[in-house]
Amino acid sequence: NRIAVLISGNGSNLQALIDASQSGEIPGEIVAVISDKADAYGLQRAKDAGIATQVIAAEPGESRAQYDQRLGAELIRLNLDLVVLAGFMRILSGPLVERFAGRMFNIHPSLLPKYTGLNTHQRALDAGDSEHGCSVHFVTAELDGGPVILQAKVPIFPGDEADDLAQRVHQQEHRIYPLVVKWFCDGRLSMVDGEARMDGQAL
Ligand code: GRF
Numbered sequence: 001n002r003i004a005v006l007i008s009g010n011g012s013n014l015q016a017l018i019d020a021s022q023s024g025e026i027p028g029e030i031v032a033v034i035s036d037k038a039d040a041y042g043l044q045r046a047k048d049a050g051i052a053t054q055v056i057a058a059e060p061g062e063s064r065a066q067y068d069q070r071l072g073a074e075l076i077r078l079n080l081d082l083v084v085l086a087g088f089m090r091i092l093s094g095p096l097v098e099r100f101a102g103r104m105f106n107i108h109p110s111l112l113p114k115y116t117g118l119n120t121h122q123r124a125l126d127a128g129d130s131e132h133g134c135s136v137h138f139v140t141a142e143l144d145g146g147p148v149i150l151q152a153k154v155p156i157f158p159g160d161e162a163d164d165l166a167q168r169v170h171q172q173e174h175r176i177y178p179l180v181v182k183w184f185c186d187g188r189l190s191m192v193d194g195e196a197r198m199d200g201q202a203l
Helices: 012-022 041-048 064-077 094-099 120-126 161-183
Strands: 002-007 031-037 051-053 082-085 104-109 131-137 149-153 189-192 197-198
Touching: 002 041, 012 031, 012 041, 012 161, 031 041, 041 051, 041 064, 064 094, 064 104, 064 131, 082 161, 104 161, 120 131, 131 161, 149 161, 149 197, 161 189
Parallel strands: 002 031, 002 082, 031 051, 082 104
Antiparallel strands: 104 131, 131 149, 189 197
8 A cells, every 4th residue: 555644744643654654553655745844843754764755835826726736746646545644734625635535534633523623622621521532534625524434532631731632632643543544554444425434334
């Protein structure tokens, strides 16, 4: 399996995927790491692991459609089985998402369908929730709205601040993302009629 990971920042999820791929836990190779930000620390992680990196940054005045076309052309050229969004802070438009339907994942730091978008940890605290978590889902044209494959929950303790929660959620992200990618590479996951399936069964 040929995998590309798209990032914009720190890349701790990328690191978890690199580790799982290099240890053989994921039967797939990360053939490229692409960032829209030149200063993303995740690029260094990729280089340290001997993985090819690319920066595809938005150009001044470029429309979303134009950017997505450039990115999409590169993804197609890489001849990928799977595209993994790991802290990639851009919204991808319909044609690109459809080109990779069933072969593109995102990880989101909330228990979807709760708290799509940004600032999820603070929003969970403000709502007085007693639990929070993260979700891996297939990417569709709806922001953070594609069918969920796997979630992990964490407790919210009295006195928690957003950073405490972010840390607790990250630990779970690093556990579930490699697992889902492994399932995909083992041929167990699909998206049929907008529904996530594992071994042919609806999730
Ligand atoms: C994670 O919290 C992920 O859920 C969100 O962006 C963050 C990326 O963190 N989509 P990292 O760059 O993998 O450390």
